[in-house]
Amino acid sequence: MYRADIRLVIGTRPEAIQLGPVAQALDARGLHPSLILTGQHPQLDLAGCGLDRFPSFSLGCEGQADPHKYVEQVFDALFPFLRRRPDLVIVQGDTSSALAGAMAAVAARVPLAHVEAGLRSHDLQQPWPEEEYRRRIDAEADLLFAPTEGAAQNLRREHVPGDIHVTGNSGVDALIAVERRLPASTLREAGQFKLLVTCHRRENWGEGLNSLADALRRVAAHADIRIDFVLHPNPEIAARIQALIGDLDNVRFSLPCTHAEQVAKMRNSDLILSDSGGMQEEAPALGVPLLVLRNTTERPEGVASGNCRLVGLHAEQIASAVLELRNDPVALARMGRRQFPFGDGTAARTIATIIDDWLSVRSGSHLLAG
Template sequence: MKILVCIGTRPEAIKMAPICYELHKKNIPYKLCVTAQHRELLDQVIDFFQLKVDYDLDLMRKNQNLNFLSSKILFQMDAILDSEIFDLVIVHGDTTTSSMVALAAFHRQIKVMHIEAGLRTYNKHAPFPEEINRQLTGRLSDYHMAPTFSASKNLLEEGVKEKDILITGNSVIDALKFTRNKLAKGYSNPSIENLKNLLDLNSDIILVTGHRRENIGQGYINVCNAILELSKNDLQIVFPVHYNPNVRQVVFDKLKGIANIHLIEPLDYPSFVWLMKKAKVIISDSGGIQEEAPTFNIPVLVTREVTERLEGVLSGHSFLVGTNTSKIIDKTLELLSSTKFDTKVNPYGSGKAAELIVNFIKDYFK
């Protein structure tokens, strides 16, 4: 049995690292390929989890469009699949990497396993292009590792056979617990130490992130207007600003120079987990944060009109506010005034996803 694990972005690397660990633990040989459609952010995670990269396509280029990126992934993956014989290709989630690698494997008639399968909004423009990437990857895949019951239900309704679906929980919880344990044992780095010096940890902290394409333009203007209004209160706002120039220009134009708004560079993964634990409220359009924050019982205001992660909304961990300035302000102030935000267990899993996935692989190929 020979396995190829493929990742392209920071979130993929975070969520695939526990699976790589588990494959190694169970002595199942695999090769790791990174397309590096995100370069700097991806490399940080690779280094933190000490993953060994066998193939690095190094495809990140400034301002490249999706068609150009897709064609490069498809072309270069074909060369890798031509150089070695693989029994299984594992991809993750909703990126251009996942859909194009799955397509390349399908063309070679190699089995495909989709991690974090079955999430849907059924709105092809939100999230864009991730919703269609997920659906395309799902159609190309042979085995579907669904993080939740509702994701499994989506797949069944789309005609996937029950025997090819496994409900695993989300492997981001595995990664989060690994990182939390390292932090508890004293792990630190220069970025964490800088945050300790920057922030007054005795005050309320709001953590803000944003990177979704569909919010570029008026959406981020509205979010920044909400942050400006919230900054008039006695609190601190920390905003690691995404590298996308269309995000950075709006954020720095609107929020630069305000004493209690800290605009910082994107954080490495352990530093972000450290900061997330300190926050009282998170405002974000990130899917991963919707999955991670419930572990620490931190509420998330989701600055999207729809989410493929409804479990968090239904359990009371997340709140869909879109990019409506008034909704963001009102809900944030409501949550800040609460003496305690206490909800049930994380609906996205208990941290056993990697073990379940690798056991499935082991049993199938046995």
């Protein structure tokens, strides 16, 4: 009796969040995946992502400042584990771990699936190196799971050789599952405007952080605004932002939190300021307005739906956008309509069905758990 050997490469928190529903959906179909943990983010909440019950092996590759060198490190550690040639390697997104997993699969002549394929900013510097990495992965993948029709169109224009499927984004699946488990939203304090802020993209670590801090100083001059800044796991970046705005009375700093804690923070905010790709997918589904701290985005669907707005990283532009929405409840409510431009929560089941059918055709028989 045939049993599929499927490996999910996971290195970062977003990968764990988005591949959690995929692993569970594969398991529900009798395809029992195992995890290869690269170590890029040393502490992953596997239980919170529904991944703690799957067999796993850690490569122990600690993250490093140079993403290209980290790709090489993970490739060297991972390739030996693929010499027995599993049936499929699955990577997600555009991280160093994802690219290394894809390169190792190709080198070992193992079929490759890419979850969240086709995202494009069309600017190799924004974000760097993610834009380059996702293009390289897509060029090699046998199965490409595009979250939206727009992402699929990007892949078709590039004439990638793999099979393209529009599935929705499994991050929305994870969000819906987490929100169901959360207690009811807390009542917001009258007369307060709650602003949630995160900033983690590499291209924003330099002058971008200075500009953001300047903007938040202008915003914090309004006593009714309460700012919750979730710090970056990198201690140097966290220390820098604390030094820039730590003296402001209406700014509270939060340590890096679990996905459930982050979703709760998002849901209880009036407005979000972030450069996070995941938040661009989650905010519309939660019905929370999001100002994107970037000049371009590979997720234009959130902008098109009206839930997200690009504001760049110029202090005056950021502050003006925050204050405009704080002073215009109608515009804020319009941006806060709950919508699902990135899928309706069924992406993982769709992905698992496609994988099951694809492997069955390749093996010449239905895959049943032994």
